[in-house]
Amino acid sequence: MSTDFQTARVALGVRLRELRTEAGLTGRELALMLAWQPSKVSRLEHGKQTATKTDLEAWAAAVGAASTTDDLFARLRNLETQHQSWRRQLSAGHRGVQERIGAEQQATQTWRGYETSVIPGLFQTPDYARSVFLHGSNVHQSPQDTEDAVRARMKRQDVLYEPGKTFRVLVWEAALLVLLCPREAMAGQLDRMAGLIGRDNIELGIIPLGVPIASTTKHGFWIFDESRVTVETISVELRLDAAEDVELYGRVWDKLNEAAVYGAQAHRLIARARSSLSA
Missing domain, CATH: 3.30.870 (Endonuclease; Chain A)
Incomplete structure (x- = not known):
C-alpha cells in the first residue's frame, strides 16, 4: 500500500473520529446505532480499513452531520486517487x-x-x-x-x-x-x-x-x-x-x-x- 494512500486513509479516519466525538458518542455507542462491530468503527477511525460510500453516508447520518456527506465522499475520492x-x-x-x-x-x-x-x-x-x-x-x-x-x-x-x-x-x-x-x-x-x-x-x-x-x-x-x-x-x-x-x-x-x-x-x-x- 502506498504511503500516499495510507496517509489519505488516516486523514479520513481522523475526520470520522472528530464527527463522532462532536456528537458526544463513544465508539461502542456509534457501532450499536449502525449495527456494526465496535472493531469496525475503530479500524475506520485509525485508517486500518477503507470506508465505502455507504459507510460514510451511514456515519454522517448517525452522528447528525448529514451535511458533511459530500465532504466525506470527496475525501474518499482523494484516497482512491493514488x-x-x-x-x-x-x-x-x-x-x-x-x-x-x-x-x-x-x-x-x-x-x-x-x-x-x-x-x-x-x-x-x-x-x-x-x-x-x-x-x-x-x-x-x-x-x-x-x-x-x-x-x-x-x-x-x-x-x-x-x-x-x-x-x-x-x-x-x-x-x-x-x-x-x-x-x-x-x-x-x-x-x-x-x-x-x-x-x-x-x-x-x-x-x-x-x-x-x-x-x-x-x-x-x-x-x-x-x-x-x-x-x-x-x-x-x-x-x-x-x-x-x-x-x-x-x-x-x-x-x-x-x-x-x-x-x-x-x-x-x-x-x-x-x-x-x-x-
Missing part, C-alpha cells in the same frame, strides 16, 4: 519502474491509450526510448540507468505478441513531429509505427493536427481493462480506480477516437512526418 511521486519512483533509476509496469501489464487484457507528444512506450524503438529516458533522468535528476531501462522497456513489449491482448491506442499527430531524439532515430521510430498498422490486436489511430475535436487534448492517459486509469504528469503518476473516473476517461477517449484516422490515412500522416525529417 499519487505516485516520480521523485520517489525514480530514486534508483528507470529500470525498476519499467519492471513494475511490465509486471502489472501481465494481468491486463485490453488497453485504451492516448498520447499527446510522445510515442507510447509499448511502441518505442530502443533508440527513441534511450532519448526519452535520458530526458527523464535530466529533468528528475535521477540515476541514469539508461541501458538497463531500455532493455526493460523492450522486454515489456513482449506483451504485444501475447494472445488475447488488445491495444487500442490514439496518438496526436504532434507526437510524430516532436524531436525527442536525433532525426535518424526518429525516422526509425516512425517506420516502427507504420509497421504496427494492420496488426490484428493493435488499433493505432492518429489524430490529425487541425481536425475538429469534441474534447481537449490536455494530457495522455491509459485505461486498463476498463477498471483503472493512469495519468502521468511531470511530477506524479496518478492511478484512478473510482468508477466515475474510469467512465469519464472512457468518454474522453471515445470523443478523441471520433477524430482519429486509421489504416491508409494514418500511414499517410506517418509518411508525411517522416518526410519532414529531411526537409
Whole structure:
C-alpha cells in the first residue's frame, strides 16, 4: 500500500473520529446505532480499513452531520486517487519502474491509450526510448540507468505478441513531429509505427493536427481493462480506480477516437512526418 494512500486513509479516519466525538458518542455507542462491530468503527477511525460510500453516508447520518456527506465522499475520492511521486519512483533509476509496469501489464487484457507528444512506450524503438529516458533522468535528476531501462522497456513489449491482448491506442499527430531524439532515430521510430498498422490486436489511430475535436487534448492517459486509469504528469503518476473516473476517461477517449484516422490515412500522416525529417 502506498504511503500516499495510507496517509489519505488516516486523514479520513481522523475526520470520522472528530464527527463522532462532536456528537458526544463513544465508539461502542456509534457501532450499536449502525449495527456494526465496535472493531469496525475503530479500524475506520485509525485508517486500518477503507470506508465505502455507504459507510460514510451511514456515519454522517448517525452522528447528525448529514451535511458533511459530500465532504466525506470527496475525501474518499482523494484516497482512491493514488499519487505516485516520480521523485520517489525514480530514486534508483528507470529500470525498476519499467519492471513494475511490465509486471502489472501481465494481468491486463485490453488497453485504451492516448498520447499527446510522445510515442507510447509499448511502441518505442530502443533508440527513441534511450532519448526519452535520458530526458527523464535530466529533468528528475535521477540515476541514469539508461541501458538497463531500455532493455526493460523492450522486454515489456513482449506483451504485444501475447494472445488475447488488445491495444487500442490514439496518438496526436504532434507526437510524430516532436524531436525527442536525433532525426535518424526518429525516422526509425516512425517506420516502427507504420509497421504496427494492420496488426490484428493493435488499433493505432492518429489524430490529425487541425481536425475538429469534441474534447481537449490536455494530457495522455491509459485505461486498463476498463477498471483503472493512469495519468502521468511531470511530477506524479496518478492511478484512478473510482468508477466515475474510469467512465469519464472512457468518454474522453471515445470523443478523441471520433477524430482519429486509421489504416491508409494514418500511414499517410506517418509518411508525411517522416518526410519532414529531411526537409
